Amino acid sequence: MATRTDAPTRREQILKEAARLFAERGFHGVGVDEIGAAVGISGPGLYRHFAGKDAMLAELLVGISGQLLTGAKRRVREADGVGAEALLDSLIEGHIDFALDDRPLITLHDRELDRLRDSDRKLVRQLQRQYVELWVEVVRELYPELTEPTARSAVHSVFGLLNSTPHLGRAGSLPGRGATAALLHRMARGAFASAG
Amino acid sequence: MATRTDAPTRREQILKEAARLFAERGFHGVGVDEIGAAVGISGPGLYRHFAGKDAMLAELLVGISGQLLTGAKRRVREADGVGAEALLDSLIEGHIDFALDDRPLITLHDRELDRLRDSDRKLVRQLQRQYVELWVEVVRELYPELTEPTARSAVHSVFGLLNSTPHLGRAGSLPGRGATAALLHRMARGAFASAG
DNA sequence: CAGGAAGGTTAGCGGTCGTTAACCTGATGG
DNA sequence: CCATCAGGTTAACGACCGCTAACCTTCCTG
Numbered sequence: 001m002a003t004r005t006d007a008p009t010r011r012e013q014i015l016k017e018a019a020r021l022f023a024e025r026g027f028h029g030v031g032v033d034e035i036g037a038a039v040g041i042s043g044p045g046l047y048r049h050f051a052g053k054d055a056m057l058a059e060l061l062v063g064i065s066g067q068l069l070t071g072a073k074r075r076v077r078e079a080d081g082v083g084a085e086a087l088l089d090s091l092i093e094g095h096i097d098f099a100l101d102d103r104p105l106i107t108l109h110d111r112e113l114d115r116l117r118d119s120d121r122k123l124v125r126q127l128q129r130q131y132v133e134l135w136v137e138v139v140r141e142l143y144p145e146l147t148e149p150t151a152r153s154a155v156h157s158v159f160g161l162l163n164s165t166p167h168l169g170r171a172g173s174l175p176g177r178g179a180t181a182a183l184l185h186r187m188a189r190g191a192f193a194s195a196g
Numbered sequence: 197m198a199t200r201t202d203a204p205t206r207r208e209q210i211l212k213e214a215a216r217l218f219a220e221r222g223f224h225g226v227g228v229d230e231i232g233a234a235v236g237i238s239g240p241g242l243y244r245h246f247a248g249k250d251a252m253l254a255e256l257l258v259g260i261s262g263q264l265l266t267g268a269k270r271r272v273r274e275a276d277g278v279g280a281e282a283l284l285d286s287l288i289e290g291h292i293d294f295a296l297d298d299r300p301l302i303t304l305h306d307r308e309l310d311r312l313r314d315s316d317r318k319l320v321r322q323l324q325r326q327y328v329e330l331w332v333e334v335v336r337e338l339y340p341e342l343t344e345p346t347a348r349s350a351v352h353s354v355f356g357l358l359n360s361t362p363h364l365g366r367a368g369s370l371p372g373r374g375a376t377a378a379l380l381h382r383m384a385r386g387a388f389a390s391a392g
Numbered sequence: 393c394a395g396g397a398a399g400g401t402t403a404g405c406g407g408t409c410g411t412t413a414a415c416c417t418g419a420t421g422g
Numbered sequence: 423c424c425a426t427c428a429g430g431t432t433a434a435c436g437a438c439c440g441c442t443a444a445c446c447t448t449c450c451t452g
Contacts, residue, residue, distance in 0.1 A: 010399085025310060028224030031439060041400065044441070048399050053440065110363065111307060114221060149371050150379060153364050157383055160360025164353045167306065175345050183346060183391060187353055190390025191383040206429085227409060237430065240411075244429050249410065394452095401446070408439085416431070422424095 011049050013039045015063075018056045023104035023166075027057055027112045057112060058120040064105045065127035068098060072134050084142040091135060092162070092188050096181050099165045107166050132156070145196045154195040158188050207245050209235045211259075214252045219300035219362075223253055223308045253308060254316040260301045261323035264294060268330050280338040287331060288358070288384050292377050295361045303362050328352070341392045350391040354384050 008016070017038035021030040032053055033043040050056050071094050079087040099106050113124060135155045140146055146154065162184055168174045175183075204212070213234035217226040228249055229239040246252050267290050275283040295302050309320060331351045336342055342350065358380055364370045371379075 026222050026224055026308075028222055029311070032441085033439085042402090044402085044443095045400055047441070112222075115225070147371070150375075153370055153376065153379055154383060156363050157357045157360045157380060160363065161353045161357040161387060164356025167352050167356065168349050174349055175343070179346075180349065183349055184353060186390045187350060187387040190386040190388075191357060192386075193390070194382045194386025195379060228411085229409085238432090240413095240432085241430055243411075396449100396451090398449085399447090401444100403443085403445105405442080406440095409437090410435105411437105412435080413433085414431100415433105417429090419428090420426085422426105 010039070014046060014049055015056065015060060019060050019102075019104040019108060022057065022060070022112060023107040027053075027115045054115075054117065057108075058116055060105065060108060061113060061116060061124050062120060062127070064102075064109050065124045065131070068095070069127050069131045069134075071098070072131055076134060076138075084138055088138050088142055088189075088192070089185070091138060092158075092185055093181075095159070095162050096184050099162050099184075100177060100181060103166045106163050110163065139192060143192065143196050150195065154192060158191055161188055161191060206235070210242060210245055211252060211256060215256050215298075215300040215304060218253065218256070218308060219303040223249075223311045250311075250313065253304075254312055256301065256304060257309060257312060257320050258316060258323070260298075260305050261320045261327070264291070265323050265327045265330075267294075268327055272330060272334075280334055284334050284338055284385075284388070285381070287334060288354075288381055289377075291355070291358050292380050295358050295380075296373060296377060299362050302359050306359065335388060339388065339392050346391065350388060354387055357384055357387060 014035065018030075018035050021035060021038060024030075032046055035053075035056070036043045036046050046056075050059075072091055075090045075094055076087065079090050113121060116124065132152065132155055136148065136151045139155060140148065140151045143151070165180070165184075168180065174180050210231065214226075214231050217231060217234060220226075228242055231249075231252075232239045232242050242252075246255075268287055271286045271290055272283065275286050309317060312320065328348065328351055332344065332347045335351060336344065336347045339347070361376070361380075364376065370376050
Protein backbone atom coordinates (compact mmCIF):
# COMPACT_ATOMS: atom_id res chain seq x y z
CA MET A 1 0.00 0.00 0.00
CA ALA A 2 1.38 3.40 -1.01
CA THR A 3 1.39 5.17 2.30
CA ARG A 4 0.54 8.86 2.12
CA THR A 5 3.06 11.19 3.66
CA ASP A 6 2.29 14.46 1.88
CA ALA A 7 -0.14 16.96 3.32
CA PRO A 8 -3.83 16.46 2.57
CA THR A 9 -5.22 18.56 -0.23
CA ARG A 10 -7.99 21.02 0.41
CA ARG A 11 -10.45 18.72 -1.30
CA GLU A 12 -9.50 15.97 1.11
CA GLN A 13 -9.83 18.27 4.10
CA ILE A 14 -13.29 19.22 2.95
CA LEU A 15 -14.35 15.63 2.38
CA LYS A 16 -13.12 14.59 5.79
CA GLU A 17 -14.92 17.35 7.63
CA ALA A 18 -18.04 16.90 5.55
CA ALA A 19 -18.06 13.20 6.42
CA ARG A 20 -17.77 13.99 10.11
CA LEU A 21 -20.54 16.57 10.02
CA PHE A 22 -22.87 14.44 7.88
CA ALA A 23 -22.37 11.54 10.24
CA GLU A 24 -23.05 13.70 13.28
CA ARG A 25 -26.10 15.58 12.14
CA GLY A 26 -27.27 14.02 8.90
CA PHE A 27 -26.91 15.25 5.35
CA HIS A 28 -29.82 17.65 5.51
CA GLY A 29 -28.84 18.78 8.98
CA VAL A 30 -25.56 20.33 7.87
CA GLY A 31 -25.27 23.56 5.90
CA VAL A 32 -22.57 24.37 3.40
CA ASP A 33 -21.52 27.29 5.60
CA GLU A 34 -20.73 24.87 8.42
CA ILE A 35 -18.69 22.64 6.17
CA GLY A 36 -16.78 25.64 4.93
CA ALA A 37 -16.21 26.91 8.46
CA ALA A 38 -14.85 23.50 9.44
CA VAL A 39 -11.97 23.92 6.99
CA GLY A 40 -11.48 27.65 7.55
CA ILE A 41 -13.16 29.00 4.45
CA SER A 42 -16.68 30.21 4.23
CA GLY A 43 -19.72 28.81 2.51
CA PRO A 44 -19.60 29.35 -1.21
CA GLY A 45 -15.85 28.89 -1.30
CA LEU A 46 -16.58 25.18 -1.40
CA TYR A 47 -17.88 25.53 -4.91
CA ARG A 48 -14.31 26.01 -6.16
CA HIS A 49 -13.77 22.36 -5.24
CA PHE A 50 -17.12 20.62 -5.62
CA ALA A 51 -20.09 21.02 -7.92
CA GLY A 52 -22.39 21.09 -4.92
CA LYS A 53 -23.28 19.57 -1.60
CA ASP A 54 -24.66 16.48 -3.29
CA ALA A 55 -21.37 15.94 -5.06
CA MET A 56 -19.52 15.78 -1.75
CA LEU A 57 -21.83 13.10 -0.44
CA ALA A 58 -21.61 11.17 -3.69
CA GLU A 59 -17.83 11.24 -3.70
CA LEU A 60 -17.76 10.11 -0.09
CA LEU A 61 -20.12 7.19 -0.58
CA VAL A 62 -18.65 6.02 -3.85
CA GLY A 63 -15.22 6.31 -2.29
CA ILE A 64 -16.15 4.21 0.72
CA SER A 65 -17.77 1.45 -1.27
CA GLY A 66 -14.91 1.43 -3.72
CA GLN A 67 -12.25 1.29 -1.03
CA LEU A 68 -14.00 -1.53 0.78
CA LEU A 69 -14.39 -3.54 -2.40
CA THR A 70 -10.86 -2.86 -3.63
CA GLY A 71 -9.37 -3.84 -0.29
CA ALA A 72 -11.41 -7.01 -0.16
CA LYS A 73 -10.44 -7.99 -3.70
CA ARG A 74 -6.81 -7.45 -2.86
CA ARG A 75 -7.15 -9.66 0.20
CA VAL A 76 -8.78 -12.39 -1.85
CA ARG A 77 -5.98 -12.18 -4.40
CA GLU A 78 -3.19 -12.18 -1.86
CA ALA A 79 -4.74 -14.99 0.15
CA ASP A 80 -4.97 -17.30 -2.83
CA GLY A 81 -4.53 -20.84 -1.64
CA VAL A 82 -4.22 -20.16 2.06
CA GLY A 83 -7.69 -21.53 2.70
CA ALA A 84 -11.09 -20.09 3.48
CA GLU A 85 -10.39 -19.82 7.20
CA ALA A 86 -7.51 -17.40 6.80
CA LEU A 87 -9.28 -15.52 4.03
CA LEU A 88 -12.37 -14.92 6.13
CA ASP A 89 -10.13 -13.73 8.94
CA SER A 90 -8.47 -11.35 6.53
CA LEU A 91 -11.78 -9.96 5.30
CA ILE A 92 -12.99 -9.48 8.85
CA GLU A 93 -9.76 -7.76 9.79
CA GLY A 94 -10.02 -5.39 6.86
CA HIS A 95 -13.60 -4.49 7.65
CA ILE A 96 -12.78 -3.90 11.31
CA ASP A 97 -9.86 -1.65 10.43
CA PHE A 98 -12.16 0.37 8.28
CA ALA A 99 -14.90 0.53 10.90
CA LEU A 100 -12.48 1.65 13.59
CA ASP A 101 -10.48 4.12 11.50
CA ASP A 102 -13.29 5.73 9.54
CA ARG A 103 -16.27 5.68 11.82
CA PRO A 104 -18.00 8.64 10.21
CA LEU A 105 -17.77 7.01 6.80
CA ILE A 106 -19.15 3.74 8.11
CA THR A 107 -22.03 5.69 9.57
CA LEU A 108 -22.75 7.51 6.34
CA HIS A 109 -22.44 4.31 4.41
CA ASP A 110 -25.73 2.88 5.59
CA ARG A 111 -27.48 6.07 6.51
CA GLU A 112 -27.43 8.55 3.66
CA LEU A 113 -27.42 6.34 0.61
CA ASP A 114 -30.92 7.40 -0.35
CA ARG A 115 -29.88 11.03 -0.68
CA LEU A 116 -27.83 10.27 -3.80
CA ARG A 117 -28.71 10.91 -7.42
CA ASP A 118 -30.05 7.80 -9.09
CA SER A 119 -26.91 7.06 -11.06
CA ASP A 120 -24.62 7.46 -8.08
CA ARG A 121 -26.87 5.38 -5.89
CA LYS A 122 -26.89 2.61 -8.46
CA LEU A 123 -23.11 2.68 -8.60
CA VAL A 124 -22.75 2.51 -4.82
CA ARG A 125 -25.30 -0.28 -4.60
CA GLN A 126 -23.42 -2.23 -7.23
CA LEU A 127 -20.13 -1.86 -5.38
CA GLN A 128 -21.80 -2.88 -2.14
CA ARG A 129 -23.36 -5.90 -3.78
CA GLN A 130 -20.01 -7.06 -5.14
CA TYR A 131 -18.50 -6.67 -1.69
CA VAL A 132 -21.26 -8.72 -0.11
CA GLU A 133 -21.05 -11.44 -2.76
CA LEU A 134 -17.35 -11.72 -2.16
CA TRP A 135 -17.98 -12.39 1.51
CA VAL A 136 -20.82 -14.77 0.74
CA GLU A 137 -18.58 -16.92 -1.42
CA VAL A 138 -15.97 -17.23 1.27
CA VAL A 139 -18.53 -17.91 3.98
CA ARG A 140 -20.22 -20.63 1.94
CA GLU A 141 -16.92 -22.27 1.21
CA LEU A 142 -16.25 -22.40 4.91
CA TYR A 143 -19.79 -23.38 5.93
CA PRO A 144 -21.20 -25.35 2.98
CA GLU A 145 -24.35 -26.23 4.87
CA LEU A 146 -25.55 -22.63 4.53
CA THR A 147 -27.95 -21.86 1.71
CA GLU A 148 -27.08 -18.82 -0.32
CA PRO A 149 -29.85 -16.55 1.06
CA THR A 150 -28.96 -17.60 4.58
CA ALA A 151 -25.31 -16.89 4.00
CA ARG A 152 -26.17 -13.46 2.61
CA SER A 153 -28.33 -12.65 5.61
CA ALA A 154 -25.56 -13.82 7.89
CA VAL A 155 -23.05 -11.57 6.13
CA HIS A 156 -25.32 -8.56 6.42
CA SER A 157 -25.83 -9.29 10.10
CA VAL A 158 -22.10 -9.53 10.73
CA PHE A 159 -21.70 -6.20 8.98
CA GLY A 160 -24.19 -4.83 11.46
CA LEU A 161 -22.09 -6.25 14.26
CA LEU A 162 -18.82 -4.86 12.92
CA ASN A 163 -20.35 -1.50 12.06
CA SER A 164 -21.56 -1.06 15.63
CA THR A 165 -18.32 0.72 16.52
CA PRO A 166 -19.88 4.20 16.36
CA HIS A 167 -22.12 3.15 19.24
CA LEU A 168 -19.24 2.04 21.43
CA GLY A 169 -18.79 5.13 23.61
CA ARG A 170 -16.66 7.85 22.09
CA ALA A 171 -14.08 8.27 24.80
CA GLY A 172 -11.80 5.96 26.75
CA SER A 173 -14.66 3.74 27.76
CA LEU A 174 -13.73 1.04 25.30
CA PRO A 175 -10.76 -1.16 26.19
CA GLY A 176 -8.33 0.14 23.59
CA ARG A 177 -8.28 -0.30 19.87
CA GLY A 178 -6.48 -3.61 19.76
CA ALA A 179 -8.73 -5.25 22.32
CA THR A 180 -11.85 -3.90 20.63
CA ALA A 181 -10.71 -5.19 17.25
CA ALA A 182 -9.97 -8.60 18.73
CA LEU A 183 -13.35 -8.74 20.44
CA LEU A 184 -15.21 -7.83 17.27
CA HIS A 185 -13.21 -10.40 15.35
CA ARG A 186 -13.99 -13.20 17.78
CA MET A 187 -17.67 -12.30 17.86
CA ALA A 188 -17.92 -12.17 14.08
CA ARG A 189 -16.37 -15.61 13.79
CA GLY A 190 -18.64 -16.93 16.51
CA ALA A 191 -21.68 -15.51 14.77
CA PHE A 192 -20.78 -17.15 11.47
CA ALA A 193 -20.00 -20.43 13.17
CA SER A 194 -23.47 -20.45 14.72
CA ALA A 195 -25.31 -19.50 11.56
CA GLY A 196 -25.73 -23.04 10.28
CA MET B 197 -50.29 -7.90 27.48
CA ALA B 198 -53.54 -6.06 26.75
CA THR B 199 -53.90 -6.71 23.04
CA ARG B 200 -55.31 -3.78 21.09
CA THR B 201 -58.40 -4.49 19.06
CA ASP B 202 -59.86 -1.00 18.66
CA ALA B 203 -59.00 1.15 15.68
CA PRO B 204 -55.84 3.25 15.90
CA THR B 205 -56.36 6.86 16.84
CA ARG B 206 -55.37 9.61 14.45
CA ARG B 207 -52.36 10.39 16.63
CA GLU B 208 -51.20 6.81 16.26
CA GLN B 209 -51.71 6.86 12.50
CA ILE B 210 -49.60 9.99 12.29
CA LEU B 211 -46.84 8.56 14.44
CA LYS B 212 -46.71 5.37 12.42
CA GLU B 213 -46.47 7.16 9.09
CA ALA B 214 -44.01 9.70 10.45
CA ALA B 215 -41.80 6.86 11.67
CA ARG B 216 -41.85 5.24 8.27
CA LEU B 217 -41.06 8.47 6.45
CA PHE B 218 -38.34 9.53 8.91
CA ALA B 219 -36.73 6.13 8.57
CA GLU B 220 -36.86 6.27 4.79
CA ARG B 221 -35.60 9.75 4.17
CA GLY B 222 -34.33 11.12 7.45
CA PHE B 223 -35.91 13.62 9.83
CA HIS B 224 -34.86 16.70 7.87
CA GLY B 225 -35.69 15.00 4.60
CA VAL B 226 -39.41 14.79 5.30
CA GLY B 227 -41.76 17.74 5.25
CA VAL B 228 -44.83 18.13 7.40
CA ASP B 229 -46.94 18.25 4.26
CA GLU B 230 -45.78 14.75 3.36
CA ILE B 231 -46.58 13.42 6.79
CA GLY B 232 -50.00 14.97 6.59
CA ALA B 233 -50.59 13.57 3.12
CA ALA B 234 -49.64 10.10 4.37
CA VAL B 235 -52.63 10.13 6.72
CA GLY B 236 -55.01 11.94 4.40
CA ILE B 237 -54.89 15.41 5.90
CA SER B 238 -52.72 18.23 4.77
CA GLY B 239 -49.74 19.91 6.36
CA PRO B 240 -50.77 22.20 9.15
CA GLY B 241 -53.59 19.92 10.21
CA LEU B 242 -50.96 17.97 12.12
CA TYR B 243 -50.68 20.81 14.59
CA ARG B 244 -54.05 19.83 16.04
CA HIS B 245 -52.33 16.68 17.33
CA PHE B 246 -48.70 17.61 17.92
CA ALA B 247 -46.91 20.73 19.04
CA GLY B 248 -44.56 20.43 16.08
CA LYS B 249 -42.44 18.16 13.98
CA ASP B 250 -39.87 17.82 16.77
CA ALA B 251 -42.57 16.61 19.13
CA MET B 252 -43.40 13.71 16.82
CA LEU B 253 -39.82 12.56 16.71
CA ALA B 254 -39.49 12.92 20.45
CA GLU B 255 -42.60 10.88 21.14
CA LEU B 256 -41.41 8.20 18.74
CA LEU B 257 -37.95 7.87 20.24
CA VAL B 258 -39.05 8.02 23.85
CA GLY B 259 -41.74 5.48 23.02
CA ILE B 260 -39.30 3.06 21.43
CA SER B 261 -36.80 3.21 24.24
CA GLY B 262 -39.53 2.90 26.81
CA GLN B 263 -41.13 -0.09 25.12
CA LEU B 264 -37.81 -1.88 24.78
CA LEU B 265 -36.95 -1.30 28.40
CA THR B 266 -40.39 -2.18 29.71
CA GLY B 267 -40.48 -5.39 27.73
CA ALA B 268 -37.03 -6.38 28.89
CA LYS B 269 -37.88 -5.67 32.53
CA ARG B 270 -40.99 -7.81 32.22
CA ARG B 271 -38.94 -10.64 30.75
CA VAL B 272 -36.47 -10.42 33.60
CA ARG B 273 -39.30 -10.51 36.12
CA GLU B 274 -41.12 -13.41 34.50
CA ALA B 275 -37.94 -15.40 34.02
CA ASP B 276 -37.03 -15.21 37.68
CA GLY B 277 -35.17 -18.34 38.62
CA VAL B 278 -35.13 -20.02 35.22
CA GLY B 279 -31.45 -19.30 34.81
CA ALA B 280 -29.36 -16.89 32.81
CA GLU B 281 -29.42 -19.06 29.68
CA ALA B 282 -33.17 -18.90 29.25
CA LEU B 283 -33.28 -15.26 30.26
CA LEU B 284 -30.74 -14.25 27.64
CA ASP B 285 -32.71 -16.20 25.06
CA SER B 286 -35.81 -14.33 26.13
CA LEU B 287 -34.11 -10.94 25.82
CA ILE B 288 -32.77 -11.82 22.40
CA GLU B 289 -36.18 -13.02 21.30
CA GLY B 290 -37.79 -9.81 22.45
CA HIS B 291 -35.27 -7.65 20.68
CA ILE B 292 -35.62 -9.65 17.46
CA ASP B 293 -39.40 -9.37 17.56
CA PHE B 294 -39.04 -5.66 17.87
CA ALA B 295 -36.45 -5.40 15.11
CA LEU B 296 -38.57 -7.45 12.72
CA ASP B 297 -41.93 -5.90 13.55
CA ASP B 298 -40.92 -2.27 13.83
CA ARG B 299 -38.06 -1.81 11.45
CA PRO B 300 -38.63 1.90 10.93
CA LEU B 301 -38.49 2.52 14.66
CA ILE B 302 -35.31 0.49 15.03
CA THR B 303 -33.81 2.57 12.26
CA LEU B 304 -34.83 5.84 13.86
CA HIS B 305 -33.61 4.65 17.19
CA ASP B 306 -29.93 4.91 16.33
CA ARG B 307 -30.12 7.47 13.57
CA GLU B 308 -32.06 10.52 14.66
CA LEU B 309 -31.34 10.70 18.36
CA ASP B 310 -29.26 13.84 17.96
CA ARG B 311 -32.17 15.77 16.50
CA LEU B 312 -33.93 15.79 19.89
CA ARG B 313 -34.21 18.60 22.41
CA ASP B 314 -31.67 18.23 25.19
CA SER B 315 -34.16 17.05 27.80
CA ASP B 316 -35.74 14.46 25.52
CA ARG B 317 -32.37 13.20 24.38
CA LYS B 318 -31.27 12.78 27.97
CA LEU B 319 -34.41 10.81 28.73
CA VAL B 320 -33.94 8.52 25.75
CA ARG B 321 -30.28 8.01 26.57
CA GLN B 322 -31.18 7.10 30.13
CA LEU B 323 -33.73 4.53 28.98
CA GLN B 324 -31.24 3.09 26.51
CA ARG B 325 -28.58 2.88 29.19
CA GLN B 326 -30.89 0.98 31.53
CA TYR B 327 -31.74 -1.41 28.72
CA VAL B 328 -28.08 -2.03 27.99
CA GLU B 329 -27.20 -2.50 31.66
CA LEU B 330 -29.95 -5.06 31.98
CA TRP B 331 -28.42 -7.08 29.17
CA VAL B 332 -24.92 -6.62 30.55
CA GLU B 333 -25.92 -8.11 33.88
CA VAL B 334 -27.38 -11.20 32.27
CA VAL B 335 -24.45 -11.64 29.92
CA ARG B 336 -21.94 -11.36 32.72
CA GLU B 337 -23.83 -13.87 34.78
CA LEU B 338 -23.64 -16.29 31.89
CA TYR B 339 -20.04 -15.47 30.93
CA PRO B 340 -18.31 -14.42 34.18
CA GLU B 341 -14.93 -14.22 32.49
CA LEU B 342 -16.02 -11.04 30.67
CA THR B 343 -15.00 -7.73 32.18
CA GLU B 344 -17.75 -5.21 32.44
CA PRO B 345 -16.52 -2.93 29.61
CA THR B 346 -16.04 -5.96 27.39
CA ALA B 347 -19.52 -7.21 28.14
CA ARG B 348 -20.95 -3.79 27.36
CA SER B 349 -19.13 -3.65 24.04
CA ALA B 350 -20.33 -7.13 23.25
CA VAL B 351 -23.92 -6.16 23.99
CA HIS B 352 -23.70 -3.11 21.74
CA SER B 353 -22.25 -5.23 18.98
CA VAL B 354 -25.01 -7.79 19.25
CA PHE B 355 -27.52 -4.95 19.05
CA GLY B 356 -25.81 -3.99 15.82
CA LEU B 357 -26.23 -7.53 14.59
CA LEU B 358 -29.89 -7.77 15.56
CA ASN B 359 -30.68 -4.30 14.24
CA SER B 360 -29.29 -5.21 10.83
CA THR B 361 -32.74 -6.36 9.74
CA PRO B 362 -33.48 -3.17 7.77
CA HIS B 363 -30.56 -4.09 5.51
CA LEU B 364 -31.87 -7.57 4.78
CA GLY B 365 -33.57 -6.96 1.43
CA ARG B 366 -37.09 -5.65 1.65
CA ALA B 367 -38.85 -8.22 -0.49
CA GLY B 368 -39.07 -12.01 -0.48
CA SER B 369 -35.34 -12.37 -0.59
CA LEU B 370 -35.09 -13.30 3.05
CA PRO B 371 -36.13 -16.81 4.02
CA GLY B 372 -39.28 -15.99 5.93
CA ARG B 373 -39.72 -14.34 9.26
CA GLY B 374 -39.37 -17.43 11.42
CA ALA B 375 -36.19 -18.55 9.74
CA THR B 376 -34.71 -15.06 9.89
CA ALA B 377 -35.52 -14.75 13.58
CA ALA B 378 -33.96 -18.14 14.27
CA LEU B 379 -30.83 -17.24 12.32
CA LEU B 380 -30.40 -13.96 14.14
CA HIS B 381 -30.93 -15.71 17.45
CA ARG B 382 -28.30 -18.36 16.78
CA MET B 383 -25.81 -15.78 15.56
CA ALA B 384 -26.34 -13.57 18.60
CA ARG B 385 -25.75 -16.49 20.92
CA GLY B 386 -22.69 -17.51 18.95
CA ALA B 387 -21.31 -13.99 19.10
CA PHE B 388 -21.72 -13.82 22.87
CA ALA B 389 -20.23 -17.27 23.32
CA SER B 390 -17.12 -16.17 21.42
CA ALA B 391 -16.71 -12.85 23.23
CA GLY B 392 -14.66 -14.25 26.09
C1' DC C 393 6.36 42.13 -16.00
C1' DA C 394 2.04 41.16 -17.90
C1' DG C 395 -1.69 38.05 -17.30
C1' DG C 396 -4.32 34.33 -16.31
C1' DA C 397 -5.54 30.61 -13.37
C1' DA C 398 -6.58 29.21 -8.51
C1' DG C 399 -8.97 30.09 -4.66
C1' DG C 400 -10.94 33.08 -1.82
C1' DT C 401 -14.64 36.96 -0.42
C1' DT C 402 -19.57 39.15 0.28
C1' DA C 403 -24.27 40.13 -1.45
C1' DG C 404 -28.22 38.33 -2.74
C1' DC C 405 -31.70 35.43 -5.24
C1' DG C 406 -35.13 31.71 -5.32
C1' DG C 407 -37.12 27.99 -3.28
C1' DT C 408 -38.41 25.22 0.58
C1' DC C 409 -40.04 24.41 5.07
C1' DG C 410 -42.00 24.83 9.81
C1' DT C 411 -45.28 27.37 11.82
C1' DT C 412 -49.14 30.59 12.67
C1' DA C 413 -53.47 32.98 11.56
C1' DA C 414 -57.97 33.08 10.20
C1' DC C 415 -61.68 30.66 8.85
C1' DC C 416 -64.97 26.69 8.11
C1' DT C 417 -67.79 22.50 9.33
C1' DG C 418 -69.98 18.79 11.48
C1' DA C 419 -71.04 16.51 15.78
C1' DT C 420 -72.42 16.94 20.58
C1' DG C 421 -74.90 18.10 24.56
C1' DG C 422 -77.34 21.35 27.87
C1' DC D 423 -81.62 25.36 19.04
C1' DC D 424 -77.76 27.27 19.87
C1' DA D 425 -72.85 27.08 21.93
C1' DT D 426 -68.89 24.75 21.85
C1' DC D 427 -65.28 22.27 20.35
C1' DA D 428 -62.54 18.98 17.79
C1' DG D 429 -60.47 18.71 13.62
C1' DG D 430 -59.99 20.20 9.42
C1' DT D 431 -58.95 23.94 5.47
C1' DT D 432 -56.00 27.67 2.78
C1' DA D 433 -52.97 31.77 2.85
C1' DA D 434 -49.05 33.58 4.14
C1' DC D 435 -44.93 34.80 6.85
C1' DG D 436 -40.24 34.42 8.24
C1' DA D 437 -36.21 31.87 8.44
C1' DC D 438 -32.98 29.11 6.36
C1' DC D 439 -30.35 27.11 2.79
C1' DG D 440 -28.11 25.88 -1.61
C1' DC D 441 -26.21 28.19 -5.10
C1' DT D 442 -24.75 32.02 -8.33
C1' DA D 443 -22.78 36.51 -9.41
C1' DA D 444 -19.44 39.74 -9.08
C1' DC D 445 -15.35 40.96 -7.37
C1' DC D 446 -10.71 40.64 -5.19
C1' DT D 447 -6.18 38.77 -4.07
C1' DT D 448 -2.03 35.72 -4.70
C1' DC D 449 1.04 33.37 -7.35
C1' DC D 450 2.96 30.99 -11.07
C1' DT D 451 4.67 31.39 -15.69
C1' DG D 452 5.82 32.73 -20.73
